[in-house]
Amino acid sequence: MEPTETIGCEKTEMGEDLAFLKSKIEEVHFDPYRNVDEQTFSQSLNRVGFVEKRYREIAIQESIALLGDAHTTVCNFRFGELFPVRYQEIGGYFYIIGAPDIGDHVVGREVRGINGHSIEDIVKKVKSLSSKEGPEVLLRDLAWYLQSNMILRYYGFSDGKEVSLDTDNGQIPLKVSQKLANNLQRLDPLKWIPTDVDDDETYFGNPLYQFRIFGNTLFFKYNDCTNSGYSKEYLEKFKDRLLEEARICQTLVVDLRSNDGGSTEVMWDLFERLPDDRKIYVAIGRRTFSSAMHHLLYLKNSKGATLIGENAGQKPNRFGDSYHFTLPNSKIRMKSSFKYFELLPGQDIEVVEPDIRIPLTIEDYVNGTDPLEKWIKEMR
Missing domain, CATH: 2.30.42.10 (PDZ domain)
Known part of the structure; x- marks a missing residue:
């Protein structure tokens, strides 16, 4: 893409950085001006050059936010x-x-x-x-x-x-x-603590992926789309064990409420192999993001799953996958998405809502209670 707008302060080091940033976004991003026109974006970047140096990352983020893409951002700007x-x-x-x-x-x-x-x-x-x-x-x-x-x-x-x-x-x-x-x-009412699982013989897994059985319901918490720290053999053993139990249980609950993404490949084959003759629920929430969105929509559309919990954390049709780069003078670290995922073609949906709403309250946080577990136990 040939840029038509220039950065007014480009003769300064910051100006060079901003020109580099704009050029890199236009080079990498799938569709940078889908949500904002190029002139507005350039004018916003121009204002960064007049901001006090210690606030430059925040000022740049104001401009980047105009792109309307949660995967394109200034890295770590909020940690000061x-x-x-x-x-x-x-x-x-x-x-x-x-x-x-x-x-x-x-x-x-x-x-x-x-x-x-x-x-x-x-x-x-x-x-x-x-x-x-x-x-x-x-x-x-x-x-x-x-x-x-x-x-x-x-x-x-x-x-x-x-x-x-x-x-x-x-x-x-x-x-x-x-x-x-x-x-x-x-406070995290969604997290299983040792006292929850130490005496539960049905528990199997690790903090990334784990399950327990409540009556005839298999409750699978998939907290992170990664297998970091665990062997491929352990992952396969987990999948085999879960599928074995899934064939026995009448109901499956896949909990994605703490899953903010990673690689879809880690558990994709497991979800494909879940039995088609079982009732499946998928728990979602604000932290359900990125790759976890792929999983929830696959389970809903291909396995007939019912969504429970709260609103999912991201639009189904969205930008994703990130390319990292650094501005040459200020060394400010950036990332830009470079793909577009259309998980629901032709549908402009702002938020994926649950079929059955099971909200978390501040009392749940304070008391460490998960209303979903109560719902599962009452369902038995």
Whole structure:
């Protein structure tokens, strides 16, 4: 593709970087101007040259977000000056689900503002950084952005290394701490802990892929589309064991709620070999992303599976697969998608919704309860 718009500050090192970035995106991306016209994209990049150096990655991300592609982004732009806290949007509200100590009294609180600014006002600004590829992508991104002091400073919601959170139970002072932020304990009601499985003779697997049997239901958690750290022989043993149990059980539940992608090849043959005469449910949620989208749609369309849980994390027709590159002067790391996946040809669907909605609440996070397990046990 021949670029027709130039970068106005291209005589500077940053200008050279931005011209390189635009050229590389046009070279690599499957369809860079599907969601934004070239002139608007170029004008946005032009503004980056006038931004303070420490905020350049964030400013570039604002431009990249215009492409509307969750697989094309500035790498690690949101990791500057992190607060030791994690958020989750649930039902229109943002809650604290991670802290240095999981027993900390801050966990479970609703965050209503930061430094006197309402969450609504903050969201209006920081959402400019998200590709907004779909509604769930935006909500996932917002929870990430609120953790970054650099992002809050860029938009004028912080002026130092400390902020005050306005919560439903008073104010919470927060200080930037990269060390603590990198070692957070996070509430995760979807994760099986040792006490759940140690005495369960039906359990088999590892943190990446695992299953248990509840009555006549095989519950298969597929958490990551990878086999990293495990041998091919172990993977094949797992598949054989699962298929053996699947032929005995009446119902199969494939849980993709924690699966944000990887390689579809790891479990593709397993899904193809699942028995056709069993009732199959596929659990989905906001973290169901990328390769996991391929699996859920295959199981629904080819195996007649019923979708349960919450909205999936990505559009079915979307860009994907990433090419990484580095800007020559600033050394800012980037990635661009280079493929387009049309999993539902001719359908412009923003979000894949479950057939049966089983939502997670903040109480589930705090109490460590998975409503899907309760649903399975009640179904028996």
